[in-house]
Amino acid sequence: MADVHQEGSGSGADFDLSQFYQIFFEEAGENLDQMEQMLLNLNLETADDEELNGIFRCAHSIKGGAATFGFSDVAELTHKMESLLDKLRRHELQPTSEMVDVLLESADASRALLACHQSGTVGQGPATGALVQRIRSFVEGGTPSPNVAVPAVAAPAAAVVASVQPVQATVSTPEAAPTGSASGVARQLLIRLSKLDHAAQADAIAELFRDIPGLGEIKPVVAPDVASDERVFEVQTSSSNDDLLDLFAFHVSREQVSIQEVTPVDAGAPASAGATVAVEPAAYGFFDGAPGAPQPHTAGPATTVRPADVVKGSVAKAANAGAVQPEAATIRVAISKVDQLINLVGELVITQAMLAQNSRALDPAVYQQLLTGLSDLDRNTRDLQESVMSIRMIPMSVVFSRFPRMLRDLANKLGKKVEFVTQGEATELDKGLVEKITDPLTHLVRNSCDHGIELPADRIKAGKPEAGTITLSAAHQGGSIVIEVRDDGKGMSREKILAKARERGMDVSDQLTDSEVWQLIFAPGFSTAEVVTDVSGRGVGMDVVKRNITALNGTVDIESAEGYGMCVSVRLPLTLAIMDGMSVGVGNEVYILPLSSVVESFQVRSDAVSTVGQDSQLVKVRDEFMPVIELEKVFQVPRFDTDKTSDMMVVIEADGSRVVLLVDELLGQQQVVVKNLESNYRKVPNVSGATILGDGKVALILDTGALVRRSRH
Amino acid sequence: MKDSEKPANEKGDADIAVSEYLTFRLGQEEYGIDILKVQEIRGYESPTRIANVPAFIKGVINLRGTIVPIVDMRLKFNCPKVDYDAFTVVIILNLQHRIVGIVVDSVSDVMSLGSGQMRAAPDIDSIIDADSIVGLGSLEDRMLILLDIEKLMSSPDMGLVTAAG
Numbered sequence: 001m002a003d004v005h006q007e008g009s010g011s012g013a014d015f016d017l018s019q020f021y022q023i024f025f026e027e028a029g030e031n032l033d034q035m036e037q038m039l040l041n042l043n044l045e046t047a048d049d050e051e052l053n054g055i056f057r058c059a060h061s062i063k064g065g066a067a068t069f070g071f072s073d074v075a076e077l078t079h080k081m082e083s084l085l086d087k088l089r090r091h092e093l094q095p096t097s098e099m100v101d102v103l104l105e106s107a108d109a110s111r112a113l114l115a116c117h118q119s120g121t122v123g124q125g126p127a128t129g130a131l132v133q134r135i136r137s138f139v140e141g142g143t144p145s146p147n148v149a150v151p152a153v154a155a156p157a158a159a160v161v162a163s164v165q166p167v168q169a170t171v172s173t174p175e176a177a178p179t180g181s182a183s184g185v186a187r188q189l190l191i192r193l194s195k196l197d198h199a200a201q202a203d204a205i206a207e208l209f210r211d212i213p214g215l216g217e218i219k220p221v222v223a224p225d226v227a228s229d230e231r232v233f234e235v236q237t238s239s240s241n242d243d244l245l246d247l248f249a250f251h252v253s254r255e256q257v258s259i260q261e262v263t264p265v266d267a268g269a270p271a272s273a274g275a276t277v278a279v280e281p282a283a284y285g286f287f288d289g290a291p292g293a294p295q296p297h298t299a300g301p302a303t304t305v306r307p308a309d310v311v312k313g314s315v316a317k318a319a320n321a322g323a324v325q326p327e328a329a330t331i332r333v334a335i336s337k338v339d340q341l342i343n344l345v346g347e348l349v350i351t352q353a354m355l356a357q358n359s360r361a362l363d364p365a366v367y368q369q370l371l372t373g374l375s376d377l378d379r380n381t382r383d384l385q386e387s388v389m390s391i392r393m394i395p396m397s398v399v400f401s402r403f404p405r406m407l408r409d410l411a412n413k414l415g416k417k418v419e420f421v422t423q424g425e426a427t428e429l430d431k432g433l434v435e436k437i438t439d440p441l442t443h444l445v446r447n448s449c450d451h452g453i454e455l456p457a458d459r460i461k462a463g464k465p466e467a468g469t470i471t472l473s474a475a476h477q478g479g480s481i482v483i484e485v486r487d488d489g490k491g492m493s494r495e496k497i498l499a500k501a502r503e504r505g506m507d508v509s510d511q512l513t514d515s516e517v518w519q520l521i522f523a524p525g526f527s528t529a530e531v532v533t534d535v536s537g538r539g540v541g542m543d544v545v546k547r548n549i550t551a552l553n554g555t556v557d558i559e560s561a562e563g564y565g566m567c568v569s570v571r572l573p574l575t576l577a578i579m580d581g582m583s584v585g586v587g588n589e590v591y592i593l594p595l596s597s598v599v600e601s602f603q604v605r606s607d608a609v610s611t612v613g614q615d616s617q618l619v620k621v622r623d624e625f626m627p628v629i630e631l632e633k634v635f636q637v638p639r640f641d642t643d644k645t646s647d648m649m650v651v652i653e654a655d656g657s658r659v660v661l662l663v664d665e666l667l668g669q670q671q672v673v674v675k676n677l678e679s680n681y682r683k684v685p686n687v688s689g690a691t692i693l694g695d696g697k698v699a700l701i702l703d704t705g706a707l708v709r710r711s712r713h
Numbered sequence: 714m715k716d717s718e719k720p721a722n723e724k725g726d727a728d729i730a731v732s733e734y735l736t737f738r739l740g741q742e743e744y745g746i747d748i749l750k751v752q753e754i755r756g757y758e759s760p761t762r763i764a765n766v767p768a769f770i771k772g773v774i775n776l777r778g779t780i781v782p783i784v785d786m787r788l789k790f791n792c793p794k795v796d797y798d799a800f801t802v803v804i805i806l807n808l809q810h811r812i813v814g815i816v817v818d819s820v821s822d823v824m825s826l827g828s829g830q831m832r833a834a835p836d837i838d839s840i841i842d843a844d845s846i847v848g849l850g851s852l853e854d855r856m857l858i859l860l861d862i863e864k865l866m867s868s869p870d871m872g873l874v875t876a877a878g
Contacts, residue, residue: 347777681782
C-alpha cells in the first residue's frame with residue numbers, strides 16, 4: 001500500500017520531459033516492430049496498397065515523434081525511408097528485395113539510435129550516412145542505373161551486422177575481415193585511392209565526410225610513396241569498411257579503394273577482443289551503441305566469428321535486454337487487464353457495501369473483532385479502488401505539454417512565429433485514449449503550424465498580428481470529450497481542395513457543402529501543399545488522423561474560413577472517463593446529470609411556470625424564460641405513487657443554451673465511472689452512457705446536449 | 714459452427730458433427746442454443762429500465778462492471794404467461810460483438826445432438842424468423858427448436874443494434 005502511494009506522489013511530482021521521451025520510445029519501438037513485421041511479410045510482386053500505406057504510416061509516425069523530441073538523426077533517417085516508401089505506395093517504384101533490405105537495416109539503425117537516445121549516450125549510435133545514401137539512390141534512381149547499382153547490389157553483402165548472413169570465410173583480405181563488427185567504434189583508417197582518372201574524385205570522397213554528419217573526419221595525407229593517380233587519406237570513423245565502400249562507390253569503384261587499419265594502441269589484445277565478441281554475439285555492428293553491450297576492441301585481425309543465423313530483431317532485443325535502462329520504472333500492461341481489475345474492484349466495493357449494510361445490526365460488544373475487520377475492509381477497498389482507478393486516468397496536460405517544444409522548433413524551422421495556448425489541461429482522460437490520441441494530435445498541430453499559420457510578413461500584410469496562435473483545448477461536452485486544434489492562419493481553400501481532388505481523379509462536384517469538401521482532405525495521400533517537407537505535405541497526416549480517431553469511435557470535424565483560420569475538433573466518446581455527476585430521482589428511478597452542465601437547482605413555485613400552446617412549459621428564472629423538460633415524460637417513468645409530482649428544477653446548460661429539467665428530487669453528487677452503453681447495446685436517445693451506482697444498479701447518464709437540442713425543435 | 718451445422722441440416726443422414734446445445738423452456742416450448750455461445754446463467758434481477766424501447770427489452774444490468782442489455786424471450790415470442798419468480802433465469806450470451814442476457818422460464822440441460830437427430834425445420838409461419846431456426850432436434854418424444862441465437866439477436870427487429878446506415 002505504502003509503495004503505491006509513494007509511487008503515485010512520485011510520478012505526480014516528476015513531470016519532466018524524460019517522461020514523454022519514455023512514451024515516445026515505447027511508441028517508436030512498437031512502430032518499428034510493426035514495420036519490421038510488415039516488411040518481412042511484404043509480397044514484392046503483389047504488394048497491396050494497404051500494406052505499403054501501413055509501413056509508410058509507421059515510418060511517418062516515428063519521424064513525427066523523433067522530430068518532436070529533437071532526435072534529428074532518427075528523424076532524418078526515417079524521413080528518407082518515408083521518401084522511398086512514398087514512392088513505393090504511389091507505384092512510382094516497384095519494391096525489390098534490396099529495398100526491403102535497406103529498409104530493414106534502416107529500421108534496425110533507427111532502433112539503435114533510439115536506444116542511444118534513451119540511454120543518453122548520444123553520438124555512439126551507428127552511422128546512418130551509408131543507409132541514407134543507399135535509400136537516396138533508390139529514391140532518385142528509380143530504376144537503378146549501373147552507377148547506383150553498385151551499392152544496391154552490394155547491399156546484401158554489406159548488410160553489415162545483424163542480417164542473416166553467414167561468415168564469408170573466403171573474404172580474408174585484412175581490410176574486409178573486421179567488416180561490420182567494427183562499426184560503432186571510432187577507428188583510425190588509412191584509405192588509399194589508386195588509379196584515379198582525375199583528382200576530383202578524391203575530393204568528392206572528402207566531401208562525403210563533410211556532408212554526412214557523424215561519418216567521421218578525413219585528412220589528406222601527403223606521403224612520399226603516393227603516385228600521381230593516387231590519394232591517401234587518414235580517416236577517423238565509426239562506420240564499417242563495407243559502409244565506407246558503399247559510400248565511396250558513388251565516386252570510385254570498389255577496386256580502387258583500399259582501406260587499412262591504423263593500428264591503435266590497444267591492438268596488443270586481439271585474442272581477448274575476439275573472445276569477447278564470440279561470447280556476445282549481440283555486440284555486433286549497429287548495436288554496439290546500445291547501452292550495456294560490451295564495446296569490443298575490434299582492432300584485432302579477423303578472429304571474430306559471425307553467428308550464422310542471427311535474426312535481426314532478436315539481436316536488437318538481446319542488446320536491449322542486456323541493457324540496464326530506466327524503462328524498468330514502468331511496465332506496459334494490456335488495457336483489458338486493467339479493465340478487468342477495475343471491474344473486479346467495483347464488484348469488491350459493492351460486496352463490501354453489502355457486508356457493511358448487513359453488519360450494522362450486530363452488537364458491537366459481541367462481534368467486536370468482526371466489526372473491526374469489516375471497517376478495515378472498508379478502508380482498504382476504498383484505497384484499492386482509488387489506486388486502481390488512478391492507473392487509467394491521466395490529465396490531458398501530459399499530452400499537451402509535448403507540444404510547446406515541438407512547435408517552437410517547428411516554427412523556427414519554418415521561419416514562423418507561433419504562440420501556443422492550451423485550455424482544459426486538467427480534463428482527465430483515459431490512458432488508453434490519451435495514448436491513441438497523441439499521434440493524431442501531433443499531426444494536427446504540425447499541420448496547423450505548417451499549412452495554417454502564414455509567414456510573419458504575410459500575416460502583417462493580411463492585417464493580422466505577426467505571431468499566429470495555435471490553441472489546443474480539451475473539454476467534456478455532452479458525454480464526449482472534445483479536443484480542438486484551432487489556428488488563426490490562412491484556413492483552407494475550397495477551390496484548391498476541389499482542384500486537387502479532381503487532379504487525383506476523385507469524383508467531386510461543385511455542389512458539395514463546405515464540410516463535405518473539408519472531409520476530402522482525409523483521403524489517403526491527399527495534400528495541397530506544394531512542397532513536400534519533412535514536416536508535412538505528403539498527405540499522410542490527415543489519413544492517419546481520421547483512421548486513428550475512427551478506430552476510437554470518435555469523429556473529426558473541420559471548420560475553416562479562408563483567411564481566418566481553421567479548427568479541427570476531435571470528438572471522442574467517453575469509454576472510461578470519470579465524471580462528476582449529480583444524481584436525481586424521478587419516480588423510482590435514478591438518473592445522473594453531468595455536474596459540469598448543472599447551473600443551479602431550485603424548488604419550483606407553481607406561479608413561475610407558464611405554458612405556451614397549452615403544452616410547452618416555460619419557467620421564469622430571475623429575468624429569463626427557459627423551456628422546461630419533464631424527465632418523467634421524456635423517459636416515460638412509471639408513476640406508482642400518484643400523489644407525488646416533480647417539483648425540483650435543475651437548470652442545465654449545454655451547447656450554449658439553457659433548459660430546465662423537472663425532477664422529483666436531488667439525491668446527491670458523486671464521481672461516476674462512465675460506461676459505454678453501445679458496447680453491448682445501442683445508442684439510446686438522450687442518454688450518453690451509463691454508470692454503476694454503489695448498490696450495483698445501473699443508472700443512465702443524461703446527454704444534456706441532446707436534451708437542450710430537443711427543446712429547440 | 715454454422716458451417717458444420719449446415720450439411721447436417723440439409724442432408725440429415727451422416728453423423729458428421731455432434732453439437733452440444735443448452736436447452737431452455739419458454740412456456741411449453743423447448744429451445745436449444747449452441748452451448749459455446751453461453752457465458753453464464755444467473756438468476757433474474759430487476760434491470761434498469763430504458764425508455765422508449767420495445768417491451769421485450771427489459772433494460773440493462775451490471776454484470777461485473779459491464780452494462781448488459783436484457784431481453785425477455787417470453788415477451789419476444791409472445792408467451793401467454795410471463796412471471797418473474799425464483800425460477801426465472803437469465804442466460805448471458807457471449808455473441809460475436811456483444812454480451813446480451815436473455816430471460817427464459819427455466820434452463821433444462823445440455824444435450825449432445827448428432828446430425829442424425831436433427832431435422833430441417835419445415836416452413837412455418839411463426840414469429841421467429843425462419844432464418845434464425847437452425848433446425849429441429851428430435852429426442853424420443855421431445856422436440857427441440859434449435860435457434861441460431863447469433864442471428865436472432867442481431868436481427869433488426871430485435872432492436873439491439875443500431876440499424877445500419
